[in-house]
Amino acid sequence: MHISNLCFNLFGFFLPPAVIATVCLYFYAALLDCTFPPARSGPASCSVSGSEHNAVSTEIAPFRLLALGDPQLEGDSSLPDPDVSAFPSFERLASRLKRDGLGEIPSNLRQAGEALLLEDLPAILQGYRKRLDLWGNDLYLAHIYRTVSWWSQPTHTVVLGDLLGSQHIGDEEFMRRSDRFWSTVFAGAEKVPRTVTDISGGVEVLGEDQSWRKRVIAVAGNHDIGYAGQIDEQMIERFEETFGSVNWEIRFRLGNASTHTRVTPGSDTLTAVDSVPELRVVVLNSMNLDGPAKDERLQNQSREFVTQQLYQPRPKSTGTVLLTHIPLHKKEGICVDGPYFDYLPAHRGGGIKEQNHLSEAGSAHILEGLVSPDRPGNAIILNGHDHEGCDTYHYRRAGSGPTDNDDGTTSSTVWQAEEYSNAYSEVANDTFIGVQELTVRSMMGEFGGHAFLLSAWYDQDTQEWQFAYKDCMLGVQHIWWAIHIFDIVVIGLGLTSLVAFLWEDMRARTNLIVQQEASNMSKIKAE
Numbered sequence: 001m002h003i004s005n006l007c008f009n010l011f012g013f014f015l016p017p018a019v020i021a022t023v024c025l026y027f028y029a030a031l032l033d034c035t036f037p038p039a040r041s042g043p044a045s046c047s048v049s050g051s052e053h054n055a056v057s058t059e060i061a062p063f064r065l066l067a068l069g070d071p072q073l074e075g076d077s078s079l080p081d082p083d084v085s086a087f088p089s090f091e092r093l094a095s096r097l098k099r100d101g102l103g104e105i106p107s108n109l110r111q112a113g114e115a116l117l118l119e120d121l122p123a124i125l126q127g128y129r130k131r132l133d134l135w136g137n138d139l140y141l142a143h144i145y146r147t148v149s150w151w152s153q154p155t156h157t158v159v160l161g162d163l164l165g166s167q168h169i170g171d172e173e174f175m176r177r178s179d180r181f182w183s184t185v186f187a188g189a190e191k192v193p194r195t196v197t198d199i200s201g202g203v204e205v206l207g208e209d210q211s212w213r214k215r216v217i218a219v220a221g222n223h224d225i226g227y228a229g230q231i232d233e234q235m236i237e238r239f240e241e242t243f244g245s246v247n248w249e250i251r252f253r254l255g256n257a258s259t260h261t262r263v264t265p266g267s268d269t270l271t272a273v274d275s276v277p278e279l280r281v282v283v284l285n286s287m288n289l290d291g292p293a294k295d296e297r298l299q300n301q302s303r304e305f306v307t308q309q310l311y312q313p314r315p316k317s318t319g320t321v322l323l324t325h326i327p328l329h330k331k332e333g334i335c336v337d338g339p340y341f342d343y344l345p346a347h348r349g350g351g352i353k354e355q356n357h358l359s360e361a362g363s364a365h366i367l368e369g370l371v372s373p374d375r376p377g378n379a380i381i382l383n384g385h386d387h388e389g390c391d392t393y394h395y396r397r398a399g400s401g402p403t404d405n406d407d408g409t410t411s412s413t414v415w416q417a418e419e420y421s422n423a424y425s426e427v428a429n430d431t432f433i434g435v436q437e438l439t440v441r442s443m444m445g446e447f448g449g450h451a452f453l454l455s456a457w458y459d460q461d462t463q464e465w466q467f468a469y470k471d472c473m474l475g476v477q478h479i480w481w482a483i484h485i486f487d488i489v490v491i492g493l494g495l496t497s498l499v500a501f502l503w504e505d506m507r508a509r510t511n512l513i514v515q516q517e518a519s520n521m522s523k524i525k526a527e
């Protein structure tokens with residue numbers, strides 16, 4: 001059999017599965033129905049999507065947030081140190097030769113050869129493999145963002161912290177990774193301009209400014225700016241310059257505002273405007289809410305921000321989406337991560353070195369600001385950090401405020417948490433108030449490349465904002481690698497069969513000419 005035939009048969013055999021696999025990979029968002037949950041109106045629409053098929057009217061939600069967790073771009077810390085020689089065995093050989101003189105040359109050479117083969121070359125190959133890994137990982141993450149946002153058409157996008165993989169990197173490496181973040185992983189996207197994040201508290205009509213579709217809201221994570229024990233001005237500054245402010249808020253007013261305005265007799269214009277439904281998006285740096293913190297001034301800024309933004313009076317028609325990094329306190333066993341705190345040694349300041357959750361009191365402070373009888377309106381919390389993901393409901397009795405203790409002290413124990421799927425009775429029961437907390441599973445390949453699609457809409461019947469979400473998963477990065485390598489092999493087979501065919505054809509023609517010439521010659525001779 002000819003090489004061209006063999007390759008062509010293999011090509012023909014593998015082409016259909018390659019095409020199918022590639023189409024599946026590039027259209028996975030469509031095939032897995034990664035769409036935003038529709039807005040449902042009607043009483044008691046609760047926050048889990050897809051499970052009900054009531055005869056309620058559905059339409060596209062006006063606020064559609066694509067939420068991505070912990071991309072954690074790695075970089076030079078996982079590559080070989082460029083300042084160290086790639087061939088240490090040669091350097092050892094040189095110093096040994098100097099030391100031992102000419103007599104030991106053969107044994108020294110043998111040793112160096114072994115070290116070269118067994119140590120240096122594997123280390124170099126490992127370095128290249130890691131570089132390839134980083135390159136593929138960026139493209140894998142980019143594939144998730146590009147594919148899901150193309151198919152699902154979000155109005156807003158957020159990355160919930162840990163954009164980069166380590167807080168212990170120099171400014172140069174920080175810039176290199178940030179460049180990869182903006183130019184490769186989120187190619188085509190742009191950061192929220194400082195003019196928006198710096199004012200904090202701006203009001204826009206929802207859907208009016210189309211540039212939000214291209215923007216990526218970047219939440220600060222511990223790998224971006226450090227934990228409380230490490231955060232200082234410099235860490236905050238380099239983050240804010242590249243990704244936007246760490247604490248800010250924006251309000252989106254429902255477009256068709258005037259129709260919602262209910263001017264009750266005797267009310268002034270202010271209350272009329274107040275009743276226009278608004279969705280507040282609050283971006284919060286939660287890494288220094290707890291202490292001890294290295295920089296108390298920065299800690300005060302974060303704490304004051306929580307108090308200012310969450311504790312202002314507001315009507316029921318205002319909904320809140322809190323975007324932050326560290327999950328709220330909950331008992332061991334509800335999510336994969338339980339409560340955990342670790343502190344730096346005293347000579348390094350004694351600040352927080354690591355934490356899984358916010359403290360119980362800090363969490364209660366946030367929850368109390370988000371929902372309480374004085375501050376009505378629905379809220380939802382989105383965060384990341386634990387990589388595994390979790391869906392929780394935080395609730396307390398509507399009557400029992402945190403200052404209800406007899407001695408007047410503040411107690412946080414009134415808040416309880418439960419896995420959301422176990423909390424339907426609390427969600428539906430009016431004697432409780434509560435907030436859903438979505439800990440978004442990481443978009444990293446080893447966690448399956450997840451993306452969360454959160455819809456928010458204003459329900460005219462309940463006069464409150466409603467939320468629903470959907471989880472969309474690409475699968476581990478090996479799938480992405482395998483399909484692309486398979487495609488390259490199939491394309492290689494196709495090209496090889498073409499080249500082999502042309503070559504065989506050329507040879508056949510040459511042979512034919514030679515034969516013809518030979519037969520002509522013999523004819524001439526015979527004549």
Ligand SMILES: *[C@@H]1O[C@H](CO)[C@@H](O)[C@H](O)[C@H]1NC(C)=O
Pocket residue numbers: 256259
């Ligand atoms: C605005 O409200 C009016 C009256 O409720 C409705 O007929 C109209 O369709 C709405 N327009 C939009 C853009 O939602």
Ligand SMILES: *[C@@H]1O[C@H](CO)[C@@H](O)[C@H](O)[C@H]1NC(C)=O
Pocket residue numbers: 296297300
């Ligand atoms: C931070 O706030 C606390 C309590 O309000 C205050 O005692 C402290 O002086 C503040 N620290 C700084 C550095 O502003």
Ligand SMILES: *[C@@H]1O[C@H](CO)[C@@H](O)[C@H](O)[C@H]1NC(C)=O
Pocket residue numbers: 429430431
């Ligand atoms: C709501 O919860 C309270 C306290 O647990 C309980 O007594 C009450 O029966 C519940 N109501 C409904 C409608 O389930």
